[in-house]
Amino acid sequence: MGRQPSSKPTSFDIAYLAGVSQPTVSRALRGSRSVSLATRQRIEAIARELNYSVDKNASSLRSQRSNTIALLFFEDPTPDESNINPFFLAMLGSITRQCGVRGLDLLISFQKMEYDWHVRYQDSHRADGLILLGYGDYTLYARRLTELVDHGTHFVRWGSAGEDTIGPTVGSDNVGAGRLAGEHLLSIGRRRIAFLGQADEHYPEFADRYRGLCQAMAAVGVALDPALQVDALTAEDAGHTAARTLIARAKPFDAIFAASDLIAIGAMRALAEAGLSVPGDVAIIGFDDIPAASLTTPPLTTIMQDMKGAGQLLVDTLVAQVEDRPLPPCTLGTRLVVRRSTAG
Amino acid sequence: MGRQPSSKPTSFDIAYLAGVSQPTVSRALRGSRSVSLATRQRIEAIARELNYSVDKNASSLRSQRSNTIALLFFEDPTPDESNINPFFLAMLGSITRQCGVRGLDLLISFQKMEYDWHVRYQDSHRADGLILLGYGDYTLYARRLTELVDHGTHFVRWGSAGEDTIGPTVGSDNVGAGRLAGEHLLSIGRRRIAFLGQADEHYPEFADRYRGLCQAMAAVGVALDPALQVDALTAEDAGHTAARTLIARAKPFDAIFAASDLIAIGAMRALAEAGLSVPGDVAIIGFDDIPAASLTTPPLTTIMQDMKGAGQLLVDTLVAQVEDRPLPPCTLGTRLVVRRSTAG
């Protein structure tokens, strides 16, 4: 009925109509116990009728809390922003979900690791905290993390949750997952197992997966030949190159554990080019269970991480930290998904 | 010199140190012409040294501009938030990129179509405008869009950019793309072309692709058999089901144009199960060029949309609208990507 759409209603408007003061409106809408039920309901009704909604900026300014978190992706090797790591995208789904559950807004941004995240997001009060997602050289990364900690920035990162990590970290049990992969390959009779992926301490997640593989092999008295490990960052091309290198070394192998599905997919391409059959000549197992894993020929056996749990844990851990009651670090389980690339 | 890290510096602190007033600091940092170069540089130096950053909430509150846009995904059929449409994810990359270029923050959220977007994002001043992304029944969608327009909400949507669309719309030239697909199939000698995807007006994008296909066929004097069109929403299962239906109809066909890659992938599975070879018995072409398209067996020919242009155009159009200088509607070109699923 001809309300002016020109200016949004404020809490003062509600207050006037309800015959109370503005602070009372604020309290009522936030559910304060010091407003009587009758008054609150009256205020809520009026607010609903006027289509009132709290001004986020004013609210955040006054309360010094934005109820927003920033999700920062960064990738070291890929300057091509169109090709986002599919694994992180699965994470995105899980994180948005949990933010929805907790009524948080989610800012997202793709960043170079060099950028000053904290300034842009936390100091400016855009967000209450940061979720950091990305692989990358850990030594460089670690410097940044230390800066963040020193700066008092609230953040959680996804990564290898070892003892010595910098800042709160949530991650899968990569060692256990590596063991899982190794045991599976051993169980189908493979003994000469190759590992494609960085195995040095600059990339702790991959290194942990490698360590798990070694453990599994050691448990049955098989040693892993260092010549069967080839570095590869997480990209299809890297996997392709690494597999070619592996083949060129002419050391016999009958299985590959790839540190990520993308690496595995690239490796399968190289194997096909070399005339090697999967799983006949070489069984192969990946990591992440990205959507494409079930589409390869043959479909790729892989390790699935607990995506749903990951988003939940990341968000919960961050919120806990913002509220100054830090949560103990926590590790997520993984699951083996058997497909035809390791059949028989 | 023992600054208190306990409280963030404000523009007043800067002002004091620079021997000017707070408003001058504000003007200087925003690059106002009415501050002398010398003063500005002095202020900038101090700000940098104190690690000052403008409080986003205060700034937005005062200026009534958040420099933030909200990206809203919604999907009708999929309640499973882990399986996001890969096409939209490519869009996400492109949009974040353009936001970065323009210095905008990006809020993202997955929503049910029923939800009251405008209230949550624009009325509360969380964002200056909305980008809407998602397929879905257009009749339901249209009601929502009309509400948004009536409400004066700033938004752009990705969709079929026809004459009669509600609100600013950015989209690919779907009719042209459909023609492209049709011409390609015709050029390799196929005449009995099936279409998998909704062809009715509830799903304008798919309908346009279908229309383009019809045009291409008509141009060479071939009629499309309505029995060769099967409804399918954009999901792999839907494609699988649709292809089975198609096969069950026992009408001969030698090519399939799938309205999306996901549909195409599902259809290929059904073809394989039915013992039909690709491209021997049936050539198949998809739409979107999602990453998985190059991994299928055989790799999938498809139509690539101009992702980079899409993000750019969406963001620019939205910003223009927020600044009250609406841009004319615009359509993006598409490109055929030939792979083996339509070889020979």
Add this chain to the structure above:
DNA sequence: CGCCAGCAGGCATACGTATGCGCATATTAT
């Protein structure tokens, strides 16, 4: 020598909400 223009910056205030504190009124204990 006086007048006007233009530059640089200060003053006051607005943006809309949240919250510490104080003050009535209603309720219970003594």
Add this chain to the structure above:
DNA sequence: ATAATATGCGCATACGTATGCCTGCTGGCG
């Protein structure tokens, strides 16, 4: 009946920035 407690709400103010308006000063020009 009075003092002590609780309940419900108003007052004042703070959060930190941006901007309209006004002022003082410098310089050029007639």
